[in-house]
Amino acid sequence: MRQYLTFLARCFRLSFVGDWRYYTWMFVLTVGALLGLNAYCKQLVYGLGVTGMTDHVSWGFYIANFTYLVGMAAAAVMLVIPVYIYRNKELHDLVIFGELFAVAAILMALAFVTVDLGRPDRFHHLLLRFNFPTSMLTWDVLVLNGYLLLNLHICGYLVYTAYRRRTPTKIFYIPFVFVAIVWAISIHTVTAFLYSGLGGRPFWNSAVIAPRFLASAFAAGPAFLILTLAVLKRVTRYHVPEKAFMTLRNIVTVAMTINMFLLGSEAFTEFYTDSAHAASAHYLFVGLHGHTALVPWIWSAIALNCVALFVLYMPISRTMGWLGLACVLLIVGVWIEKGMGLIVPAFIPTPLGEVVEYFPTLNETLVSIGIWCFGLLVYTILVRITVPVLSGRLTYDRGFTDESTTIAASDAAPGHA
Amino acid sequence: MSDVRIWNGKSAGEPGSGHDLNRRSFLRTGAAAVGGIAALAAALSPLKDLKPDELPTVDEFLQKHYKEMNAQEMEQALERIREQVAKRYGVRPHLRDVKPMDGVEFVYALNLSRCIGCRKCVHACVAENNQSRSPEIQYIRVLEMPRGTTDVEQANHHYDHAMVPSPNHYYMPVQCHQCANPPCVKVCPVEATWQEPDGITVIDYDWCIGCRYCEAACPYWARRFNFTTPTLPGAEVNPEMGYLSNRPRAKGVVEKCHFCLHRTRAGKMPACLEACPTGARKFGNVLDPNSEISQILRTKRIFVLKEEVGTLPRFFYYFDERYPFSLDPEAVEIGRSLALIPDTGRCV
Incomplete structure (x- = not known):
């Protein structure tokens, strides 16, 4: 126990150590997180009226980000499957960065739901009267927290055994890894069912939502990990094999192709049938009764996705620069498509046919930026600790060792592109 | 860099640079900590506008779900709400928990x-x-x-x-x-x-x-x-x-x-x-x-x-x-x- 506390203390200490790039990155994130906290405090005082949400569009930017982040968290499984099922050696030492990102993404997702609550002071009511299994939201609470614990356990166990310079005992983590694979798929499926189960919202009431969620998540998540690993490779001495990038590139390409196919299927069904149920799709893609707020967004998302996919199909994306560009485009494209592009149109028109548009306010945006900064802060710290532990430079018996302090400084945790 | 050394217990107290580094890093850490706390306090400052009247009271916080309250607990909850309404709106309400009638839909x-x-x-x-x-x-x-x-x-x-x-x-x-x-x-x-x-x-x-x-x-x-x-x-x-x-x-x-x-x-x-x-x-x-x-x-x-x-x-x-x-x-x-x-x- 004492040894574990020493470990935690050392981790805490280590998270404050780095070079100027690390400090700048962490400073920016801290400022962002505090700005978000400040905006959230204002929301607590004045109510959700400080957001752009109304009775017409009763979920907005927060729930959009929540949905996206659940997908990012689930995407860690796309590293786990190659490693633990197909015994992919290149990714073996990298899978933990996916799992750590899952931890950070779940924390962000939970934060986004919390800030969306009108009465966060009554959070404990969930523990007292839990409408399980009827309400999909209770399923979501269970699977998200379960996934968080699973990943905390797997990462924590592996990092701590490396720190103690022991070989991890398989029985203590392999079963959890396999549970986590199924669980990862469940978190995003349950989140999709949250929407697709509502008969009063035809835009969501479609069986393709869950597969589409998974496909877009398995594109955007590994794309984010490609960027993380590229940064890791650049700013640390951690070994990131070239082949790992190519494996991830294949995963992103296939997942994104499926995602675009599903999006096309959805669009065909809506527009060819052209029933009254297509009103939301009309609003999203071409505008409805002169209201077009989301039209430029969805078309830029589609353009970003198409360009990213084209680059991925081309051999040029074997070079890091092009691959990185494709990943950035894709991450943004999916964020628009399944965030605002999926949540907001379901509310427009309202079930009584009224068209009221939604625009996030500054305060709402600041809260969201704050949560993103907080999540990236957590992820950076987790990676900052994990890299020296796994490369044997932070161990129980020797503490933090390095040939020279100069190296210690340049060995700072990665920033993010 | 100095942080790393001290924390490793290697350089701290070493002749020459140790003492100096120690004090400098102490001052630097202190300044960062004070700055951090001040920034946190500033971030939380909007909370001072929370009206005490709007914060949930202990009774309200501990109040059970409607279906779990017995007659006495319900009466307490009703009384709490009556007082709250009287205080907020200046009207003492005739507040009841009206139950459904049998054989009625x-x-x-x-x-x-x-x-x-x-x-x-x-x-x-x-x-x-x-x-x-x-x-x-x-x-x-x-x-x-x-x-x-x-x-x-x-x-x-x-x-x-x-x-x-x-x-x-x-x-x-x-x-x-x-x-x-x-x-x-x-x-x-x-x-x-x-x-x-x-x-x-x-x-x-x-x-x-x-x-x-x-x-x-x-x-x-x-x-x-x-x-x-x-x-x-x-x-x-x-x-x-x-x-x-x-x-x-x-x-x-x-x-x-x-x-x-x-x-x-x-x-x-x-x-x-x-x-x-x-x-x-x-x-x-x-x-x-x-x-x-x-x-x-x-x-x-x-x-x-x-x-x-x-x-x-x-x-x-x-x-x-x-x-x-x-x-x-x-x-x-x-x-x-x-x-x-x-x-x-x-x-x-």
Whole structure:
């Protein structure tokens, strides 16, 4: 126990150590997180009226980000499957960065739901009267927290055994890894069912939502990990094999192709049938009764996705620069498509046919930026600790060792592109 | 760099640089810590505007779910709310927890041939149910519909003529349909909303966590959320209150029509029905075969809104077969006498 506390203390200490790039990155994130906290405090005082949400569009930017982040968290499984099922050696030492990102993404997702609550002071009511299994939201609470614990356990166990310079005992983590694979798929499926189960919202009431969620998540998540690993490779001495990038590139390409196919299927069904149920799709893609707020967004998302996919199909994306560009485009494209592009149109028109548009306010945006900064802060710290532990430079018996302090400084945790 | 050395226990106290480094790093850490705490305090500063009055009291925080409270706990909760209302609005309310009656299932029917779209029901509802006046929360939405369709997307929600009705239109008021298969109840994660034995779907305003999933689930756009602190002038407070119905709500919770259960469970009619000048609204116990509502359901060509979503509403609409192409002349006459309908002109 004492040894574990020493470990935690050392981790805490280590998270404050780095070079100027690390400090700048962490400073920016801290400022962002505090700005978000400040905006959230204002929301607590004045109510959700400080957001752009109304009775017409009763979920907005927060729930959009929540949905996206659940997908990012689930995407860690796309590293786990190659490693633990197909015994992919290149990714073996990298899978933990996916799992750590899952931890950070779940924390962000939970934060986004919390800030969306009108009465966060009554959070404990969930523990007292839990409408399980009827309400999909209770399923979501269970699977998200379960996934968080699973990943905390797997990462924590592996990092701590490396720190103690022991070989991890398989029985203590392999079963959890396999549970986590199924669980990862469940978190995003349950989140999709949250929407697709509502008969009063035809835009969501479609069986393709869950597969589409998974496909877009398995594109955007590994794309984010490609960027993380590229940064890791650049700013640390951690070994990131070239082949790992190519494996991830294949995963992103296939997942994104499926995602675009599903999006096309959805669009065909809506527009060819052209029933009254297509009103939301009309609003999203071409505008409805002169209201077009989301039209430029969805078309830029589609353009970003198409360009990213084209680059991925081309051999040029074997070079890091092009691959990185494709990943950035894709991450943004999916964020628009399944965030605002999926949540907001379901509310427009309202079930009584009224068209009221939604625009996030500054305060709402600041809260969201704050949560993103907080999540990236957590992820950076987790990676900052994990890299020296796994490369044997932070161990129980020797503490933090390095040939020279100069190296210690340049060995700072990665920033993010 | 100095941090690393000291923490490794290697360089600290070494002759020469150690002492100096130690002090410098101490000052630097101290300055960073002070800066960090100051920034955190600044970030939290808006909280000082929280009104103590709006914070949940210990009793409120510990209050149980409606269905778990025994008679004594309910009385305590009622007393707490009475005091709160008296303090906030200067009116001591007559607040009760009115229970459903045995053998009663309430149903609403709306005669579209009589509705002239005057919106008197909307305003009577606001006055009866202590809704926020600013922003004004309304439970009833009257749709101005072109003749020949029940497609709500063609409705005009914000018609604003000096006189109603407008030619070639009919008016369709929509409020909570008190569904027998309510999606809002299904989705609530904390069971803050449920269906009572008399068919009314209610909300425990002290249990709702404000996630608005019910708002997303409702196909009739019947639910309203308190996006900010509701404002209700003391002079306009209706002191006849029910725990599950019209007691004042707080910021951050959902509310909706509850068929005026504090009235209807005591044998009265809903406020919207009483306010309707033309008698377009009919309400009663569907389990009593001799009630007017039962007769209407038996004899009129009734329909429900969005039957395909499978919600089984307890709110029915019908057109009077006697007047297939016009408003009921009696309704027109009433409208004229109240100066709601112009004396001349093509209005029906």
